[in-house]
Amino acid sequence: MIGKSATSRKILLLAPLLLFLGLAYAVPFFGVVRWSFTLPEPGIGQYRAVFTDPLVQSVFIRTLRICLVVTAASLIAAYAIAYVWVRGNSLQRMLAEFCILVPFWISVLTRAFGWLAMLSNRGLINTWLQSAGIISEPLALARNELGVIIGMTHFLIPFAVFPIASAMRSIDERVLLAARGMGASRTRIFWTVFVPLTYGGLIGAALIVFVFALGFFVTPAILGGGRSVMVAELVYLRIFQSPDWGLGAAISVVLVVFIGVLLTLMRRFIKPAHLVG
């Protein structure tokens, strides 16, 4: 009796969220699904196009390539930051915390333009390298895939830090002491004990970053300069700048299904509580 009423009270407390998600996401999404099967004529023609159209294919492949590179780069950087955050002295911890939290206060748009100011042909880096005489022609750092990767990695690092730091915190200090006591060098302890004990956090971080990266829109649009279009931007272009709503809708549905599969995998590997540290 008590259990039952407690459960129904919890559902009642969740109701506003469920209502909001239903109205703001589920209903419009079903509209998108309907478009994908009805525009311009009923059928699965648009899905056939998603898997055969060379343009759509190239965007999907580019998206996957960028997401993989961004995931790898974010994990490496996040691992170093998390290590300092968890195992550094109090000053190092404070600095790391600062580096993790500050990006959350700056909008994605501002950060993308910030990177443009750094990376463009007349940006800070190229101007400095040219005036120092190191290069004569500006390096192509922005308005291409490299710029997109730099901007996205910068945005996604903090999200990778939390699960990794959480895994590092749960390592029993005595296990590391034991390894030292047996004569293992610090390098050996790091690679054969410390890193393997954080695999769970690394897998979680990789999935979060990858899933996040798949749907990136603002950063690739600005730093890619229209030359390295990712899936989200392609959907935008199909819906807003062409009459081809059906294809845009079908691409969206495929993306959502793919992300759903990845999230299911993630639930299998780690508990949601570990993702926030």
Next chain:
Amino acid sequence: MPQSMQLGDSKAAEIKAVSIGKTFGAFHALKNLSLDIGRGEFLTLLGPSGSGKTTFLMILAGFTAPTTGRLMMDGKDITDVPAEDRSYGMVFQGYALFPHLTVEQNIAFPLKVRGRFSAEIKRRVGEMVERVGLVGHERKLPAKLSGGQQQRVALARALVFEPAVLLLDEPFSALDKNLREMMQEEVKRLHQETGTTFVFVTHDQSEALALSSRVAIFNHGELLQVGRPQDVYERPDNRFVAEFLGEVNLLPLDAVKLDGDRAAGQFEDRTIILNKTTRLDGTSAVAAVRPEHMVITTQPATVDSNAITCRVEGATYFGASTKYHLRTSKGTSLAVSMPTAAIAPIAPQTDVWVSWPMNQGFLLPSGS
């Protein structure tokens, strides 16, 4: 268990701690501690929590640097040698097994660190697995093992590379009583088989007495007494050691006189005679007698014994022994522990004689 197996080529080390001190901020964890640990001995560091015994073990292991003092091994100063270069075996509280490695891989770890050939690693790990009775569990992860089995893995991993010293930090604290006694036997056997120097930390006095060749008793960062189990139990230097090692009856004495190797004093109008002990200021002292050294009789005892009259207040039955609670006419309470079969049950409020041989009690300074 194969008899021929020899861990053999390991050389047990001799350790000398000289005036070791350790402070954490304003807290003195260890005060001016000097202690010699003999080659191949089984030394137990015994004390309540916070007494400094674990700090001393961590200093021996090289995980903690002493604030003052030096540490010597076989005549060489090792104070500044880091833990990884001392490479003593160590069994941690909670075992600290590598959770991502199997039993076999855990035991092989110190050998891999030493760059041994894989054939040798395989052979030695196999021997060790057999020695600690883990055959059939080689491929399991630690989480799949019971507490006792994890304990065996920890012991095997600490001994497989034939360390000169094995340090054990409260290794049995998580085990239930039966398993604990089994593991104590096992550790004692491993000590005899390997001949390595064992330094063992515990807060359990019966464990310390049962296992060690010597016991070092710690309190408040000080080393109070070191000696063979019989010596510290039967001839403690002070009241803390006497009471920490087991229950003891304390009888305040007046007009204490020393006479040869005996001391005599007055307890509630009766003369008590005891072995003389070293330290004595003034004429008052305390006679300390273990409950199991006293007997209850209905007649006054023989001339070689001390005897006082008491009234029985109650009894607690422990199976093999029964403990009687008594009180003297002037109100001092006593406990006497006797084999249950030795006397017929005594009803409460019976007046009896309590006696003990003159060479069984010991004299302690009054006060402290």
